[in-house]
Amino acid sequence: MPEPKQPEKLIDEKGLRIDGRRLDQLRPLKLEVGLLDKADGSAYIEQGKNKILVAVYGPREAHPKHIAMPERAVIRCRYHMAPFSVDERKSPAPSRREMELSKVIRESLEPVVLTDLYPRTTIDVFIEVLQSDGGSRCAGITAASLALADAGIPMKELVAACAVGKIQGKMALDLSDAEDKYGDADLPVALVPNMGLVTLLQMDGNLTTAEFEQGLSMAMEACKTIHTMQRETLKKKYATIKDAVEEREEPEIVA
Amino acid sequence: MSATPQLPPVAKLEQKTVVDLVTKGKRIDERGLESYRPIQIQVGLIEKANGSAQVFLGKSKVLAGIKIETGEPFPDTPEEGVLTVNAELVPLASPSFEMGPPSEAAIELSRVVDRGIRESKAIDLKSLVIQKGKKVQVVYVDVYVLDHDGNLIDAASMAALAALANSKVAKMEVKGDELVAKGGHHQLPLNNHPVAVTFAKIDKTIVVDPSLEEEQVMSARLTVTIDKNGHLCAMQKGGLYGFTPDELKKAVNLAVAKAAENRAKIMAAAKG
Numbered sequence: 211m212p213e214p215k216q217p218e219k220l221i222d223e224k225g226l227r228i229d230g231r232r233l234d235q236l237r238p239l240k241l242e243v244g245l246l247d248k249a250d251g252s253a254y255i256e257q258g259k260n261k262i263l264v265a266v267y268g269p270r271e272a273h274p275k276h277i278a279m280p281e282r283a284v285i286r287c288r289y290h291m292a293p294f295s296v297d298e299r300k301s302p303a304p305s306r307r308e309m310e311l312s313k314v315i316r317e318s319l320e321p322v323v324l325t326d327l328y329p330r331t332t333i334d335v336f337i338e339v340l341q342s343d344g345g346s347r348c349a350g351i352t353a354a355s356l357a358l359a360d361a362g363i364p365m366k367e368l369v370a371a372c373a374v375g376k377i378q379g380k381m382a383l384d385l386s387d388a389e390d391k392y393g394d395a396d397l398p399v400a401l402v403p404n405m406g407l408v409t410l411l412q413m414d415g416n417l418t419t420a421e422f423e424q425g426l427s428m429a430m431e432a433c434k435t436i437h438t439m440q441r442e443t444l445k446k447k448y449a450t451i452k453d454a455v456e457e458r459e460e461p462e463i464v465a
Numbered sequence: 466m467s468a469t470p471q472l473p474p475v476a477k478l479e480q481k482t483v484v485d486l487v488t489k490g491k492r493i494d495e496r497g498l499e500s501y502r503p504i505q506i507q508v509g510l511i512e513k514a515n516g517s518a519q520v521f522l523g524k525s526k527v528l529a530g531i532k533i534e535t536g537e538p539f540p541d542t543p544e545e546g547v548l549t550v551n552a553e554l555v556p557l558a559s560p561s562f563e564m565g566p567p568s569e570a571a572i573e574l575s576r577v578v579d580r581g582i583r584e585s586k587a588i589d590l591k592s593l594v595i596q597k598g599k600k601v602q603v604v605y606v607d608v609y610v611l612d613h614d615g616n617l618i619d620a621a622s623m624a625a626l627a628a629l630a631n632s633k634v635a636k637m638e639v640k641g642d643e644l645v646a647k648g649g650h651h652q653l654p655l656n657n658h659p660v661a662v663t664f665a666k667i668d669k670t671i672v673v674d675p676s677l678e679e680e681q682v683m684s685a686r687l688t689v690t691i692d693k694n695g696h697l698c699a700m701q702k703g704g705l706y707g708f709t710p711d712e713l714k715k716a717v718n719l720a721v722a723k724a725a726e727n728r729a730k731i732m733a734a735a736k737g
């Protein structure tokens with residue numbers, strides 16, 4: 211697929227962005243849980259053109275044994291992009307970028323997982339980016355915390371994440387690929403809403419301190435919106451199970 | 466795959482001492498909460514490099530060397546030179562550093578230093594083009610950690626900036642298909658001076674420039690890289706916990722002031 215050309219303007223006269231969004235508007239977001247059979251927990255997210263699948267395995271016995279910690283579970287995380295997820299084929303070998311993101315994503319999840327309940331085990335989080343469209347680390351975190359919950363792992367709270375950025379000198383929510391590439395700054399944020407805790411924060415580009423503060427509050431608001439959707443997604447899964455159980459006819463007992 | 470790190474065992478008593486002191490607004494080495502350890506910078510130690518600098522940040526010691534060579538541009542940016550930043554956690558620097566492929570910490574360190582230089586546009590990559598699409602200057606920034614006593618990000622970012630400010634480039638010209646040295650050197654032009662400022666959260670207190678002892682008890686880490694206009698050009702949160710929005714805003718504003726102080730020291734040392 212050829213790369214799209216640089217757009218002339220990222221914001222038009224009406225203040226709308228290349229995909230027709232307002233500056234404070236998220237891309238369409240779709241969340242699903244429990245769609246993989248073998249994983250202990252799984253989640254799928256579509257945010258714009260991002261398509262990301264997350265599986266959680268664990269708590270399970272640590273392999274190799276020496277990585278186990280005596281007083282808590284070890285969280286392991288892999289953020290990985292499929293070779294076909296971007297314009298130019300990406301080598302499937304983990305890049306330095308993927309290694310850094312695996313680390314910061316793990317660190318964004320660590321504060322909420324009650325790891326001390328499962329000493330000497332590992333909890334493995336596998337994030338596969340099937341298609342990437344800007345903001346994939348944030349979408350990955352949103353889905354990863356859903357997959358952890360779907361695996362039934364005790365957590366203090368779900369983590370929601372969203373990036374803000376600067377395009378044509380204005381702060382804009384949830385940058386798409388083109389906006390990230392031709393914009394002036396990118397600021398990914400992960401938030402634990404009920405703890406008021408920012409667990410992922412990165413930035414590149416050029417921002418004044420005032421723009422940073424504005425961006426941070428925009429991202430936090432968006433995280434709260436995403437957090438509500440995460441909760442709904444989980445509830446919906448259990449409602450479906452409940453309906454299925456209630457609809458099932460009692461088997462007749464033959465004497 | 467990234468796994469929860471196994472921190473080297475620190476005596477409980479020592480952990481408690483560090484935390485108790487910080488809670489009282491004091492630090493184990495008697496600095497203020499917002500003070501850096503003494504910074505010493507020497508430039509030009511490595512004659513074979515285009516530029517070099519050694520930074521002592523307290524007892525942390527980092528050497529940065531710049532090599533500028535001719536190479537090919539990336540196909541998607543034919544009109545730009547190439548900047549490559551790499552950091553090595555050399556095994557001689559700490560009992561916790563091991564041989565082998567770069568660790569997650571080394572990759573994070575080099576990427577955070579890279580982001581500061583790249584995003585502040587400190588090096589004008591367009592000025593490194595010798596022949597469009599074919600020949601460009603490639604700037605290698607290699608950061609060598611020699612002694613690890615905490616806050617390697619700031620030490621590495623200072624060393625990289627001082628080394629770049631100390632760098633000279635051979636004058637080149639294209640004759641036919643050949644690339645020849647014209648003789649003579651010129652200073653590598655630097656458009657910006659990014660400086661990283663790192664904070665550690667210890668219990669509920671935020672301190673600047675954590676030492677190794679403080680890093681071992683911190684719950685979270687934040688690096689804010691500030692350019693010469695006082696704007697943010699890179700940020701990175703690390704560690705197993707997080708920050709409240711108020712802590713972040715306070716840290717960012719403090720970073721602007723601290724970066725200006727350190728920048729003056731770095732640039733003065735680089736000239737000398």
